[in-house]
Amino acid sequence: MIAWTIYLTLGGAVVLFFLPRAFVRWIALATTVSGFAIGLATFCRPDVDFAHFTTIVRVPWIPALGMNYQLALDGISLTLILVTGLAAICAVLFSWDVNERAKEFFFWLLMVVGGSYGVFLSADLFLLFLFYELVIVPKYFLIAIFGSTNKEYGAMKLTLYSFFGGALVFLGIIAIYVSGGSFDLSQLSQFQFSSQLQGWVFPILFLGFAVLAGIWPLHTWAPTGHVAAPTAGSMLLAGIVMKLGAYAALRVAMNLLPQGFQMWRNSFAVFAVIGIVYAAAVALRQQDLKFVIGYSSVSHMGFVLLGLATANVFGVSGAVLQMFSHGVIGALLFAVAGTMIYRRTHTRDLDALAAMNLRRALPFAAFTFVVASAASMGIPGFSGFAAEITILIGAWKTYPLAVWIVGAGMVLVAAFTLRALKRSFFDVDLTATSASAPEMEPITIPEKIGASLLMVATLAVGLYPRILLDRIQPAVEAMRFLK
């Protein structure tokens, strides 16, 4: 049943074109809601085996080359399906006011979502890569047509970075296919690749995927891309697309090439730690609210990479949980900055916002941003805390030094988050201007629903992280590099 997430979403994208414009956003909403509902229904079913990457569909596709249309599911992919569904619904809700070229907009949006579902479910390497690359071009159009600041530059940069990563991955996949003789991920994960091959293919493959996850020093597409994108675009980028890279790095690079992983994981842990601290430091100096959030995304994704590099159950499970958590929190932050603030004030400059007394004008936005910031900083009770603490426990076993450095980095995260929060909403001298709240269009119903959904999700997982961890952990334990 879970396979219908892909078909419904891609089908919805095509159907959009043949309906009157008034229906477009409703179709998009219905599609994304049903995608999430399917994910949730699977999540609740007691009879699904989340510990193993269980095949659900298998159809021969190009038999001569051993390619199958094969989908599979385990706890890790399900977690990511859920966050994809959630981010997709909210992206549609926060684009409710898109009127110009709405058909194209929702078409590209659904293509990104459908392609991402495909990546998370693929059990065939070729199929996975196909879906992975399928997401690239829609992103370009979403940003280049509908974006804001410097949109064509940001879109092109993001696309070229993605495609560069894609080219590396392409080479890695050819190497794996030629040596392993198959595309089937479960077959390949039994295959013993020579250690020489693993030594050079692993870094290519991991780095290629990690470009999309925003690994330092190839992260610079992320802030520019996020800033240039329309709100829904940033939400999808932060909520879903960056996870594609991290997920594929785990599912393909680490799981297929465990020896290569052992050889290279120290270097990648160093990259991850530098990324966390560096991006947080850069975020502290940004004037544009979206740039602050963009760099915070890079910093949070650094945690994911660090978790993956630890190579133990805690670290990797924490990384998957962090993918979920950052997907929700990142989407929420961009929703506030992009739609709730920017659409109404037409500025994202922190100094300009500081003079506006937004707290009075947009109380709901202020509330949402406080919650999102708290979650982003890692305040206990929100999903960010649960994920990051799990990663750090895992890291403590392998890289104790990294935990100290990252701990210091988390202070920076708190610093830039609080700075952004204060400058944008709470920087007004209360005695002087309390009377004059600027007139602004109130927060609309779809925005409220979307924001509440995301807040509930981060709170629920934060208060009871085991609801996801119980499904992630067995799947992680089944991975090859842990054995």
Next chain:
Amino acid sequence: MSYLELLKLASPEAIVAVTALVVLAVGLTKSNPATICSFLTAAGLAIAAAAVLRLPAHANLFGGMLVISPLNALFKVICLALAFVTVPLSASEKSLRNPSEYLAMLLLATIGLMLLVGSEELLMIFIALELLGLSLYVMAAFDKTDVRSAEAGLKYFLFGSTASAFTLFGISLVYGMSGSTALASIAQKLSTGGVQPLLAAGIVMTLIGFAFKIAAAPFHLWAPDAYQGAPIPSAAFIASGSKVASFVVLGKIVLVGFGPVAGSSAWHAMMAGWSPVLAALAALSILLGNFVALAQTNVRRLLAYSAVAHGGYTLLGIVAGGREGFSATLFYTTIYAITLVGAFAVVGMVKRETGGDDLQNFAGLGSRSPLAAACMSIFMLSLAGLPPLAGFFGKFYLFSVAFRAGGNHGLLWLVIVALFGSFVSLYYYLIVLRAIFVDQPSESRHPSPVTRHFSDDGVVAVLATLVLLLGLLPQTLAERILASLP
């Protein structure tokens, strides 16, 4: 062998020749022959394709001068099909003032293609090359109102005739060394003795002629001007049919005829032969084509430089060698031809609407004519190698074959060059798409409403569907090609 039997085996070529004569005759008698001539041409090509399918599976006349094999039959059909889709393109091209002569030239060029594909003997191959070349020179220069067309024809002719001279000289040297012009017996003779200097000169000179035909750097200089200046259908045919046939025959010559003197282009084990020559041509074409394409502002020139780069990718399969390698090359060149005809058809539509084919003429195409815009994005993204389009699978097939070839992944360097090239190429394909979907047309140029030809839309849509289908179900074509190879 009686003449009747010969005529039977050469019936497809004969049908096309007769069609050419009929079309010419009709053009002389009628005052407005465009429609009827197009119809006759299309019918002749279709009948010829049917005749190809009715031939016996194997035959060999006059020591390889005319060979009938599954491979040759398949590619004769493909060449006929490419000529077939060129017909509606020329029907809507109003600048061609003598449509019957133009179509007759197209048919003669098609005979050249069929002979080229169907021959395994160097002299016959040379004659076919000349027939093809001469027809194409005329087709390139056919628009007598446009000085650019004359330039295209002249450049194509000067470069082409020089390249032919090289090829002929190379063939004579090879004949001197081996005492034969049939590919099979050349291979036998060459299997003893290794690469002597004279033979090396002969091989390199023979290859130059083909490097010119496939527009591989540094023999590509004619391509940008010919693609830009020639009438749209001529450019499309030069870029598609001529290229496919050249790759078929190039593959046959080097893999069959010169098989024993392949040498090696593996990184640490380079050995003299044709393989390092082609590998160097491939690498140079990929790098030069892609980098120069970045700077183009005219879509046809951009397509020309990208054609140089794609010629380079396609050579990878031949360099890798073997049945798989050749099959990958043939698959790639076929889908490339389909894609490029489609792209040229869209360029033709834009040119008729806006009067030019620069990038700025494409601005706003997305809102002006969504079908053409959607099809153009399919063509561009397939050329860039993005899934789920045919170009993606083609590249995957080529690169994986090249990766596997040679001991210890010796061709990895070439694969890396090709991957790097296709990374670079995405930029300029996206620039075209950006013009189509993002840029707004400037106020000054109001596209004049031109009567749209249904046939144009039809051709473009069919080709785009084909590119998409071959990407989703590539085995329909790939398996056929692989099975037809001995």
